[in-house]
Amino acid sequence: MADATTSPNEAPLIRSIEEKLTSGTLPTEGSPDQLNLAQVKVTTAQNEEGKELDFVTVPYKNDGDYNYQSNVTVAFDPSDTDAPVTRSETLYSESRDGKFKVEVFQNGKKVKDETTDVDYVDGETLEAHSTAPVADPNSLELQGWGTKVACIGAIRGVNATGAG
Numbered sequence: 298m299a300d301a302t303t304s305p306n307e308a309p310l311i312r313s314i315e316e317k318l319t320s321g322t323l324p325t326e327g328s329p330d331q332l333n334l335a336q337v338k339v340t341t342a343q344n345e346e347g348k349e350l351d352f353v354t355v356p357y358k359n360d361g362d363y364n365y366q367s368n369v370t371v372a373f374d375p376s377d378t379d380a381p382v383t384r385s386e387t388l389y390s391e392s393r394d395g396k397f398k399v400e401v402f403q404n405g406k407k408v409k410d411e412t413t414d415v416d417y418v419d420g421e422t423l424e425a426h427s428t429a430p431v432a433d434p435n436s437l438e439l440q441g442w443g444t445k446v447a448c449i450g451a452i453r454g455v456n457a458t459g460a461g
Contacts, residue, residue: 302340302341302342303339303340303341304339304340304341304351304375305341305375306339306341306351306373306375306378307339309378310339310351310353310373310378311337311339311353313353313373313378313379314337314353314355314371315334315337317381318332318334318355318369319334323371323381323384324405325369325386326386326388326400326402326405326407327357327362327363327367327369327386327388328361328362331357331358331360331361331362331363332355332356332357332358332369333355333356333357333358333365334355336355336356337353337354337355338353338354339351339352339353339354340352340354341375344372349375350372350373350374350375350382351372351373351374351375351378352370352371352372352373353370353371353372353373354368354369354370355368355369355370355371356368357388359419359420359421359424360420362390363388363389363390364389364390364397364418364419364420364423365420365423365424366387366389366420366423367386367387367388367389367390368386368387369384369385369386370384370385370386371383371384371385372384383403383404384403384404384405385401385402385403385404386401386402387399387400387401387402388400388401388402390417391417392412392417394412395416395417396412396413396414396415396416396417397412397413397415397416397417398410398411398412398413399411399412399413
């Protein structure tokens with residue numbers, strides 16, 4: 298996938314996604330009241346077929362059931378800021394045995410449900426003690442697309458420092 302850039306459709310896309318999420322017309326797997334609408338990111342990139350798309354990423358808040366690296370990402374055709382093309386959601390939470398649980402959904406269908414061997418660290422601690430490099434918030438890797446190597450690397454970095 299090509300490098301991400303800021304979308305010229307940023308303002309209308311943010312309005313559109315906020316309306317869809319607050320009205321419930323765009324469903325989420327996680328609790329919509331835990332979404333951090335103040336931290337919406339909008340980028341433009343090409344998909345694998347070379348088609349340019351606008352990606353809108355809404356992270357979850359640190360103070361709920363999900364780690365702040367959890368998010369909903371919705372892709373839009375730049376010519377239509379009202380009709381989502383596809384959506385992805387990644388939820389990082391604490392499993393029953395105190396490990397990170399990762400759930401990934403594509404268009405509402407669960408495509409991954411994994412409990413890692415990494416001890417769970419709450420989002421505030423993760424942010425405060427992370428020694429891992431900070432990833433670019435506009436990176437598609439943090440928007441629910443592709444692998445989550447940067448996120449899991451950050452989790453492991455905190456555990457290595459003995460945070461908790």
